[in-house]
Amino acid sequence: MNGWILAATVELGGAGAAALWGVTTGPPARRVIAQNLTTSAVCPALLLLAQGYGRPSYVDLALLLALLGPVGTLVFARLLSDDLAGDSPSAWALTWAAAALGAAVVVALCVAGDPGRATVKLLVIGALLIGGNLIASRALAGGFRGVAGG
Amino acid sequence: MNRLRLVLLTVGGAGLAALLVAACLRLPDFGGRRHPYGDRAVHASLSRHTANTIASVNFDQRAYDTLGEMSILFAAVLGCVVLLRQAGDERRARPEPAEVARPVRRYALLVLPVALLTGLYVIAHGQLSPGGGFQGGVVAATALHLLYLGADYRALERVRPLGVYETTDSLAVAAYLVLGTAGVLAGTAFLANTLLPYGTFNTLSSGGTVPLLNAAIGMEVASAAVVLLAHFLDQAVEIEETTGERTEGAHER
Amino acid sequence: MSDALTVVVLVLVAAAATAAVAQRDPARQALVLSFLGVLLAALFTVLQAPDVGLSQLAVGSALTPLLIMLSVRKVRRRGRSKEGPE
Numbered sequence: 001m002n003g004w005i006l007a008a009t010v011e012l013g014g015a016g017a018a019a020l021w022g023v024t025t026g027p028p029a030r031r032v033i034a035q036n037l038t039t040s041a042v043c044p045a046l047l048l049l050a051q052g053y054g055r056p057s058y059v060d061l062a063l064l065l066a067l068l069g070p071v072g073t074l075v076f077a078r079l080l081s082d083d084l085a086g087d088s089p090s091a092w093a094l095t096w097a098a099a100a101l102g103a104a105v106v107v108a109l110c111v112a113g114d115p116g117r118a119t120v121k122l123l124v125i126g127a128l129l130i131g132g133n134l135i136a137s138r139a140l141a142g143g144f145r146g147v148a149g150g
Numbered sequence: 151m152n153r154l155r156l157v158l159l160t161v162g163g164a165g166l167a168a169l170l171v172a173a174c175l176r177l178p179d180f181g182g183r184r185h186p187y188g189d190r191a192v193h194a195s196l197s198r199h200t201a202n203t204i205a206s207v208n209f210d211q212r213a214y215d216t217l218g219e220m221s222i223l224f225a226a227v228l229g230c231v232v233l234l235r236q237a238g239d240e241r242r243a244r245p246e247p248a249e250v251a252r253p254v255r256r257y258a259l260l261v262l263p264v265a266l267l268t269g270l271y272v273i274a275h276g277q278l279s280p281g282g283g284f285q286g287g288v289v290a291a292t293a294l295h296l297l298y299l300g301a302d303y304r305a306l307e308r309v310r311p312l313g314v315y316e317t318t319d320s321l322a323v324a325a326y327l328v329l330g331t332a333g334v335l336a337g338t339a340f341l342a343n344t345l346l347p348y349g350t351f352n353t354l355s356s357g358g359t360v361p362l363l364n365a366a367i368g369m370e371v372a373s374a375a376v377v378l379l380a381h382f383l384d385q386a387v388e389i390e391e392t393t394g395e396r397t398e399g400a401h402e403r
Numbered sequence: 404m405s406d407a408l409t410v411v412v413l414v415l416v417a418a419a420a421t422a423a424v425a426q427r428d429p430a431r432q433a434l435v436l437s438f439l440g441v442l443l444a445a446l447f448t449v450l451q452a453p454d455v456g457l458s459q460l461a462v463g464s465a466l467t468p469l470l471i472m473l474s475v476r477k478v479r480r481r482g483r484s485k486e487g488p489e
Contacts, residue, residue, distance in 0.1 A: 005408060012445060013411040020415060023438045024422040028431070035434045039464075042441045049448055057279035058453050060272065061444060061460060064285075067265050068292060068464040072437050074254070074299045075465060079472035080430060128264070135257040143251035204454040272457070280453035288461035295469065375466065379473075386473040391481065 004052030008045045011101075015041030029089030029140075032076050036136045039069025040098035043129050044105035047122070051109055056118055059125070066125045070132030077139040090141035099130045199348040200357040205277045209363040213341040216363070217326060220370055224323055227374045234381040242388045248302035258300020265293030273368035277357040283367025290368070291375035303387045312380055315373040322370035329362055412446045433471040440464055 019041050022034025043065045050058035077084070106126035110119050178185055195206030208216050236242065250258075269290030276282030297306040330341040338344045341363075349356035419442055423435040440463020447456035 009408045009411055012408070013415070016411075016415045016442060016445075019438060020419055020422065023435055024419075024426070031431060031434050035438055038438050038441050042445050045445060046448060049445075053451075055453075058448060060280055061448055061453055061456050063268065064272070064289060064457060064460045065441065065444070065464065067261065067268055068289065068460065069441065070257075071261075071265075071292060071296060071299065071465040072468050074258070074296075075469045075472055076434065076437075078299055079469075079476055083430070128261070131257065132261070135253055138251060139254045143254040145249065145251070202454075281457050282454070285454075285457040285461045288458075288466055292461070292465045292469075295465075379466075379469065382470055382473040386477045386480075 002052055004048050008048035008052060011048065011105075012042065012045040015045075015101075028080060028083045032073070032080065032084065032140050033089050033091050033094070033137075035076060036070075036073040036133065036140060037094060037098050039065060039073070039136075040102055040129065040133045043069065043125070044102050047105055047109055047125070051112065059118075059121060063121070063125050063128075066129040066132060069129075070136040073136035074139055077136065078144045081144040084140065085145075090137065092137070095133060095137040099133055102126060102129045102133070196351075198343055198358055198360075199351045200360055201278045201352045202276065202280065202282075204280070205282055205357070205360055205364065208282065209276075209360045209367075210343040210358070213330070213343075213363060216367065217330065217341070220323060220326060220367060223371065223374055224319065227319070227378050230378055231381055234385050236384070236389055239392055240389045241392050242384075243390050245303040245387045247304065250300060250302075255300045258296040262293050262296045262300075265296065266290055269293060269368075269372070273364055274354060274361070276364040277360045278352060278354070283364040283369075284371050287368040287371030288375055290372045291379070294376060295379060298383065303383060306383075310376065310380065312377065315376045315380075318369055319373040319377060322366050322368075322373065325366040326363060326370070329359055329366065333359075408449055412442065412449050416442050416446050429471065429475050433468050433475070436471070437464060437468045440467065 015037075019034050019038045023031050023038070025031075043062050046062040046065060047059065050056065050062065103126060106122050106129075110122050113119060113122070191207055191211060192203050194211055195203040198206060198210060200206035200210065269286045269288075271286070272281035272289060273283055273286030276286070294310065295306065297309060329345075332345055333342040334340050336345055343358040343360065346358045346362075348358050355361070416439065419435060419439040423432055423439050426432040426435055440459055443463065444456040444460040447453070447459060
């Protein structure tokens with residue numbers, strides 16, 4: 001086990017347990033926030049694992065999660081907009097903390113690896129992850145106010 | 151007659167049980183790092199210049215299994231299409247235009263092409279890195295539905311002529327079968343990877359027919375997912391039941 | 404030593420799967436299910452099966468929640484229209 005995998009273990013264990021607690025308890029507003037933060041919790045762990053195992057192709061998993069995770073949150077934000085209308089859920093401190101975590105992991109991996117196409121891919125994943133996380137949070141906090149019909 | 155059936159069932163069942171027990175006794179130990187099948191699969195995959203052994207197993211060594219899985223998906227989507235069709239006592243209401251917050255809309259329109267491209271990338275690199283037709287196809291189909299999430303259902307309907315996707319679905323299944331039959335016509339076996347040169351190891355055009363079969367599966371899965379979601383969306387957004395006491399047009403929101 | 408990672412992810416998957424079954428409301432179940440899907444993808448990566456992990460991510464992160472939530476919406480709409488027109 002190297003440092004990367006150790007970091008992934010700690011990250012996955014801590015953030016995963018917190019997200020599990022959030023997604024299974026409390027009002028719907030809290031659950032969707034926890035669902036959104038799952039992406040930001042697991043995606044850096046997948047990046048760390050790819051580095052720890054020395055398998056650059058595993059980065060594709062993180063790419064897919066960074067792309068589709070926020071889409072999944074948009075699904076809930078849109079189709080649960082009636083339930084969420086009462087208390088527009090927002091947890092900006094958590095959201096920015098998750099974004100900072102993603103940024104830190106991406107920067108660390110960029111520094112550790114040789115500059116090249118892999119670095120560009122990492123930066124794309126980081127941008128998708130952080131942008132998607134922020135937009136999904138925005139969508140949860142009343143981004144779908146006018147979609148009662150569809 | 152019944153007795154005969156029972157005897158046949160008993161004999162067949164006993165034979166199967168005996169074979170399974172015999173197979174279980176000679177299985178490799180649990181959790182070992184080497185596996186006789188794994189070694190053979192990797193060897194066969196490397197000899198056919200396919201970098202991703204999983205793709206070689208799915209689309210070359212066991213391409214016949216993938217044919218079965220593809221037909222399961224095809225039949226499942228067909229079943230859903232039949233079940234979710236518009237019934238006689240249902241009518242379609244035009245979906246209302248939706249107001250989505252501007253950053254969300256922009257994000258959806260920006261990520262849509264990126265996700266579509268990622269789907270194609272995953273399909274095209276199936277023989278090189280993890281991924282392949284199924285994964286890429288689902289990503290591409292999901293990407294299209296960002297139009298529903300970021301705008302409204304009418305925007306999605308405009309870029310989604312359903313007939314085209316239904317035809318593509320069937321054509322992709324047919325393409326897989328044709329590629330398989332081509333092996334027979336070339337004098338080897340159904341779905342045997344002998345049609346094309348194996349190419350240079352670890353390049354896009356390596357692996358013989360593996361990339362082609364991957365592409366067929368990608369087309370099939372993408373259009374099947376679009377057709378499936380289209381019928382779910384129709385039911386959830388457009389189709390309403392017309393009941394006797396409800397007045398036409400007064401549909402609740 | 405790298406077994407620690409496997410154990411952590413396995414425990415999380417087991418807990419999330421149990422929680423998904425224990426939820427009563429389908430919409431909440433869908434939320435836990437999408438969380439479980441992402442965790443399963445991590446588990447498959449840890450077990451060196453990235454192909455399966457990619458399939459799980461592709462299907463579990465957006466497609467399955469969309470299918471489930473659309474069905475929930477349809478059922479709720481039907482329930483509301485059965486109660487009588489407003």
